[in-house]
Amino acid sequence: MATCFNTPQVKYNSALRFERHGIPADELIFSPVVRFVGDRVAAVAATSPKIAARALSLLDVDYEVLPAVFDPEEALAEDAPKIQPGGNLVAEIRAETGDLDQGLAGSDYVFTDKYYTPRPSHIALEPHTCIADVSRDGPLTVWSATQNIFAFRVLLSGIFSLPMHKVRVVKPPVGGAFGGKLEMTIEPVAAALAMMCRRPVKVELTRREVFFATRTRHAAVVEIKTGVNRDGFIQAQDIKVITNTGAYTSSALNVLGAMIDKAFKQYRIPGMRCQGYPVLTNTPVAGAMRGYGSPQLILAREVHLDRVARELKLDPVELRRRNLVRPGDPNPRSGATLGDCYPLECLELGAREFGWDTWRRPILPPHKKRGIGMAVGVHGNGVYGVHADITGVTITMNEDGTGILFTGAHDLGQGVITILLQIACEVLGMKQQDWSVIEADTAYVPWDLGMYASRGTWVIGQAVKRCAETIAAQVKEKAAQILNADLEKLNLSGGRVNAPDGSSVSLRDVVWEIQQKDGRELIASYSHRSTFNPTSYGADFAEVEVDLEQKTIRVIRFLAVHDVGRAINPLLVEGQIEGGIQMGIGYALSEDLKLDAAGKVVNASFKKYVTPKAADMPTLKVMLVENGERQGPYGAKSIGECATIPVAPAVANAVADALGREIHAFPIDLRALSD
Amino acid sequence: MAKKRLRLTVNGVLIDREVEESLRLLDVLRDELFLTGTKEGCGIGECGACTVILDGKAVNSCMVLALSADGGVVETVEGLGSPDRLHPLQASFLDHHALQCGFCTPGMLMSAKALLDEDPRPSEEEIKKAIAGNLCRCTGYVQIVEAIKDAARRRSPSEV
Numbered sequence: 001m002a003t004c005f006n007t008p009q010v011k012y013n014s015a016l017r018f019e020r021h022g023i024p025a026d027e028l029i030f031s032p033v034v035r036f037v038g039d040r041v042a043a044v045a046a047t048s049p050k051i052a053a054r055a056l057s058l059l060d061v062d063y064e065v066l067p068a069v070f071d072p073e074e075a076l077a078e079d080a081p082k083i084q085p086g087g088n089l090v091a092e093i094r095a096e097t098g099d100l101d102q103g104l105a106g107s108d109y110v111f112t113d114k115y116y117t118p119r120p121s122h123i124a125l126e127p128h129t130c131i132a133d134v135s136r137d138g139p140l141t142v143w144s145a146t147q148n149i150f151a152f153r154v155l156l157s158g159i160f161s162l163p164m165h166k167v168r169v170v171k172p173p174v175g176g177a178f179g180g181k182l183e184m185t186i187e188p189v190a191a192a193l194a195m196m197c198r199r200p201v202k203v204e205l206t207r208r209e210v211f212f213a214t215r216t217r218h219a220a221v222v223e224i225k226t227g228v229n230r231d232g233f234i235q236a237q238d239i240k241v242i243t244n245t246g247a248y249t250s251s252a253l254n255v256l257g258a259m260i261d262k263a264f265k266q267y268r269i270p271g272m273r274c275q276g277y278p279v280l281t282n283t284p285v286a287g288a289m290r291g292y293g294s295p296q297l298i299l300a301r302e303v304h305l306d307r308v309a310r311e312l313k314l315d316p317v318e319l320r321r322r323n324l325v326r327p328g329d330p331n332p333r334s335g336a337t338l339g340d341c342y343p344l345e346c347l348e349l350g351a352r353e354f355g356w357d358t359w360r361r362p363i364l365p366p367h368k369k370r371g372i373g374m375a376v377g378v379h380g381n382g383v384y385g386v387h388a389d390i391t392g393v394t395i396t397m398n399e400d401g402t403g404i405l406f407t408g409a410h411d412l413g414q415g416v417i418t419i420l421l422q423i424a425c426e427v428l429g430m431k432q433q434d435w436s437v438i439e440a441d442t443a444y445v446p447w448d449l450g451m452y453a454s455r456g457t458w459v460i461g462q463a464v465k466r467c468a469e470t471i472a473a474q475v476k477e478k479a480a481q482i483l484n485a486d487l488e489k490l491n492l493s494g495g496r497v498n499a500p501d502g503s504s505v506s507l508r509d510v511v512w513e514i515q516q517k518d519g520r521e522l523i524a525s526y527s528h529r530s531t532f533n534p535t536s537y538g539a540d541f542a543e544v545e546v547d548l549e550q551k552t553i554r555v556i557r558f559l560a561v562h563d564v565g566r567a568i569n570p571l572l573v574e575g576q577i578e579g580g581i582q583m584g585i586g587y588a589l590s591e592d593l594k595l596d597a598a599g600k601v602v603n604a605s606f607k608k609y610v611t612p613k614a615a616d617m618p619t620l621k622v623m624l625v626e627n628g629e630r631q632g633p634y635g636a637k638s639i640g641e642c643a644t645i646p647v648a649p650a651v652a653n654a655v656a657d658a659l660g661r662e663i664h665a666f667p668i669d670l671r672a673l674s675d
Numbered sequence: 676m677a678k679k680r681l682r683l684t685v686n687g688v689l690i691d692r693e694v695e696e697s698l699r700l701l702d703v704l705r706d707e708l709f710l711t712g713t714k715e716g717c718g719i720g721e722c723g724a725c726t727v728i729l730d731g732k733a734v735n736s737c738m739v740l741a742l743s744a745d746g747g748v749v750e751t752v753e754g755l756g757s758p759d760r761l762h763p764l765q766a767s768f769l770d771h772h773a774l775q776c777g778f779c780t781p782g783m784l785m786s787a788k789a790l791l792d793e794d795p796r797p798s799e800e801e802i803k804k805a806i807a808g809n810l811c812r813c814t815g816y817v818q819i820v821e822a823i824k825d826a827a828r829r830r831s832p833s834e835v
Contacts, residue, residue, distance in 0.1 A: 175778030413776025576813030
């Protein structure tokens with residue numbers, strides 16, 4: 001049995017991304033103080049789950065009851081119970097551009113709203129699971145459903161005082177993640193037990209445990225004040241966000257930092273201020289979840305802007321048309337370009353396709369209300385600008401003309417490996433079946449920052465492209481000798497190197513010549529450091545029907561238009577966006593972990609935690625704006641997170657339109673609204 | 676713990692063995708027969724990841740006591756097709772990109788197969804109803820519904 005009494009008391013932050021990341025460390029494998037219902041108290045290893053469960057049920061824990069606080073605004077009060085010794089306010093994060101006060105003072109109107117965003121769960125279909133093994137006197141090996149093998153290695157190496165080469169973390173196929181498997185939860189428990197038993201130990205959470213003992217999205221309180229002129233041009237905006245980070249710091253700083261970063265990349269606002277206050281409470285720990293701060297910000301901001309449009313008697317599309325950033329606009333905080341960004345084109349295309357201007361409210365029975373709404377979303381491409389965004393990849397070519405790619409990319413279902421191979425194939429003129437991939441195993445692959453921040457295609461895609469180009473250059477050099485042809489005029493396709501005169505040589509022969517005649521291996525490693533972080537955008541449109549008798553909201557029709565640079569794989573992009581819509585509809589209408597008066601999650605099951613099912617999905621259409629991002633691999637930029645960001649506000653704005661009233665709390669509760 | 680005799684036909688193979696009384700059909704499939712294609716997403720019949728076909732009906736195998744299925748005929752994803760001879764549903768799922776992480780896919784396929792076995796030409800609403808118990812967090816269901824529709828179209832007359 002492992003408890004706080006026989007395991008290392010080394011504090012860590014589960015959201016650590018790299019060595020010396022320097023974020024507050026306040027979590028332990030097992031803490032002597034239980035800070036929320038779901039904190040780790042003890043773990044038993046047994047030869048069957050049944051025996052382990054029986055042993056746990058025999059465990060008698062004597063708790064001294066301490067005062068608790070569950071609401072982030074209450075937790076900021078001076079007399080609130082202190083969850084960590086430093087107090088409940090983790091930090092104050094602040095960013096400002098232009099002159100806010102002048103902007104507000106000079107505006108024709110100033111509008112203020114306050115919004116409450118919920119605490120959803122990722123609900124990846126595969127519950128969190130891992131296996132730890134030290135039994136062969138080798139390194140500590142952990143097979144984990146994780147999004148970040150190298151970060152877990154740093155954490156495990158620190159907790160167990162092992163050099164990094166004695167810790168191996170492997171990611172097998174993972175059944176979905178969405179940020180919920182980015183932060184370390186059960187792995188040190190399995191490792192501690194494996195060290196005690198000298199046998200492999202598997203920890204597998206139940207669905208119930210996944211809901212309350214892993215991570216959630218941060219619930220947030222967002223206050224927005226907007227100064228706007230009569231003609232609809234925004235002059236100033238002041239945003240204040242309180243996030244509930246739960247009982248441990250975890251991603252508190254990163255998520256708010258990312259959120260604030262996006263606030264400056266959506267609209268042209270001369271005076272802008274953003275303040276963030278991550279707050280500790282005695283609730284389940286919040287962390288990364290698809291969108292990483294953007295969903296909260298964009299839900300509040302886009303619902304608020306619809307209210308501004310109503311007050312100005314201006315069409316919501318027109319309000320956005322007047323204020324959205326244009327291609328090449330600078331980020332006012334850094335001066336750097338936002339890149340080839342086309343939110344306006346998404347808006348125009350979407351409005352036309354949706355029939356925004358021509359839509360008329362249908363005549364329905366009085367208890368049924370229809371409405372339409374739209375919203376624009378924004379997200380990044382990797383973490384350049386925050387910390388070093390690095391990946392290494394290696395390609396080896398085999399003497400039969402096939403290849404092996406070694407990468408720290410983690411396929412979690414998003415299809416990053418497919419994309420990387422498409423890129424390698426494009427450069428080298430090969431087919432996907434000619435490749436094997438060694439993926440996400442710290443013992444074999446070059447270092448990578450981790451699978452998050454929508455960085456797969458953008459960062460690792462660029463690395464693979466450049467690595468493959470290094471291989472291609474060597475292949476061409478050799479082929480030019482063999483064919484006695486001009487190197488510059490050779491092209492790679494169909495597994496061959498082809499010269500303009502029609503002569504060609506197979507990749508197989510070229511690799512063999514390099515191996516046997518030149519006496520070297522055809523291998524290349526490329527370490528890529530991202531030096532640009534463009535912005536991805538989407539404009540979503542929704543039509544909803546509210547049934548006031550049944551107290552139901554149904555999204556009838558949904559259109560998503562995304563600026564993806566270029567879709568390397570259109571089917572995969574479409575799948576990302578459609579999945580993002582499912583998650584976004586849930587965010588607007590139903591998904592929220594509810595606590596009882598004692599801080600215990602009361603809806604930790606799929607029956608009580610309602611997420612849209614097949615029959616709840618609207619008629620859906622996805623459109624892409626593909627103007628290319630010049631620095632992206634083949635013009636591509638990210639979609640994974642941006643896919644879900646404009647969804648909830650588009651739905652919420654449609655509901656507000658249907659009901660003819662403002663909505664300030666999410667998920668939308670018709671019962672509360674009718675009170 | 677008491678063991679009892681269990682006879683099942685699983686993917687056309689007769690299984691006859693002693694199993695613990697408390698085992699669920701899911702446990703027998705995964706832990707005794709090593710048919711790990713069938714997944715456990717919640718263990719209480721609310722996500723559909725463990726769906727198999729039992730005597731022609733799609734069931735949550737986490738909710739079926741193995742011994743209660745004695746004498747039954749079970750179909751799992753492993754019996755659906757093989758890499759070189761995919762079932763039309765599997766081929767259609769691939770063509771339409773109807774899976775991302777793949778964890779819900781075996782259950783989704785078995786719910787879809789049970790539907791098509793009963794009704795070779797279901798409407799879109801019937802398809803959505805048939806997979807109403809199968810949660811998917813990745814796809815938004817669009818490509819799944821399209822794949823099932825297309826598989827129904829593709830199935831050769833002899834299979835219908």
